[in-house]
Amino acid sequence: MVSPTEFSLPAFPKMLKKMYKKMFDLRKIFHGPKMPIFSAISFAAIFFMLYSGHLFAGPSSTGSTALQEPALPAVTELPQLNTHMNINREDYDDDESEVVDPLVPPQNVTIAERIEWFRRKLPELDLLNSNELSEKFHGRVVEFFNNNNNCSVQFYMVWLSPAKTFGPREFMSMDSLFHSNPEACLIIVSRSMDSKHGYTKLKPVLDLGFKVLAVTPDVPFLVQDTPGEDWLEDMKSGTRDPGYIPLTINLTNLIRIAMIYKYGGAYIDTDFIVLRDFSELRNAVGAQTMDRMTNQWSSINNAVVVFDLGHPMLLEFIKEFSNTFNGNKWGYNGPAMFSRVCQRMGRSLPSYNVTILQPKAFYPVDWIQIRRLFRKPTTGSQSRWADRLMVELQDSYALHLWNKRSRKLIIEDGSVMDRLISEHCVVCQHINHA
Structure with missing residues (x-):
């Protein structure tokens, strides 16, 4: 083998x-x-x-x-990673065609022109601001977990596209999650799914008694008291280049980390088939690729992220997102960001109680x-x-x-x-x- x-x-x-x-x-x-x-x-x-x-x-x-063989040993060796590497868009799963975003930046403009365009469009960016519905976010999440205090795993998905695009493939991911984790709780962070249309999409699993909640996010609350506050303020002030990549993609990268930091649990993308119980996983991410010569991980993906509430490593991820944000490089604020942080943490990773699983864990x-x-x-x-x-x-x-x-x-x-x-x-x- x-x-x-x-x-x-x-x-x-x-x-x-x-x-x-x-x-x-x-x-x-x-x-x-x-x-x-x-x-x-x-x-x-x-x-x-x-x-x-x-x-x-x-x-x-x-x-x-x-x-x-069956065991999933952690990868503890550190790669010689170029932390300034250019990201090949083809290597990552960020897909702008899945995002219906009226604020996709104009093409072939200068940075100054794009910042000016973004400043004019800021009033339309509901996701960056709190409103009457999103301000109920924390209360609804706490109530959901309190009413289901025996959740085997607290799962999260993020869906910033329209509810109509949450199709059979995405439903399959949710379906397989509950097959392997029947006592789990799932929160879908989504304005569009937090609707009558979204409820119709989720009704088949709700009718079977599975615990799932679609809830409109409150991004200002999620980044409160984290380094993400500075990034959000820069964006809302219109002084930072959003880049040409749709902002919803990078917001998804940030929201997944902030959700786990605030509440603990496991984030998973909507293009997985879940095969096993996650309840034994703690403070883990998965290597996507390994270096054949050194037997060390060469890249980490953020499509699955499992951490305890308030884990300090999550703050490191949020800090890196905020300090090095680049909206013009695919994957830079997602998988590559996780790789940079883990490489930079070096041999202090064990003291953070972080496990980097081999590719077969999530990316076989x-x-x-x-x-x-x-x-x-x-x-x-x-x-x-x-x-x-x-x-x-x-x-x-x-x-x-x-x-x-x-x-x-x-x-x-x-x-x-x-x-x-x-x-x-x-x-x-x-x-x-x-």
């Missing part, structure tokens, strides 16, 4: 990235056409010779789907290979690979689906995804199949 330290894969050349994206975009969530069959031209031959080992073969010495399948999980095996070797992966995933807490890469893929009957959904759902709403 191959170590998860052999997780990284060579990057696609730009030309192949474009071809892959065109192939990928043909798949539609509900009514996608079948993938075209490429003719046997020389370009395709070169493509398959170079990359078939990564995309279509079974686990190998560089395969990201291979997992180790790399984003490059995620599409294999959506396809029905058609050969004996593919069926054996799927069966082996199903066994190996029993040792993962959750499987990240890299929504940016997989949201348009059809779940084919008999695929790994089809099997996982059938084994890890309660309501089992129709997702989509070929």
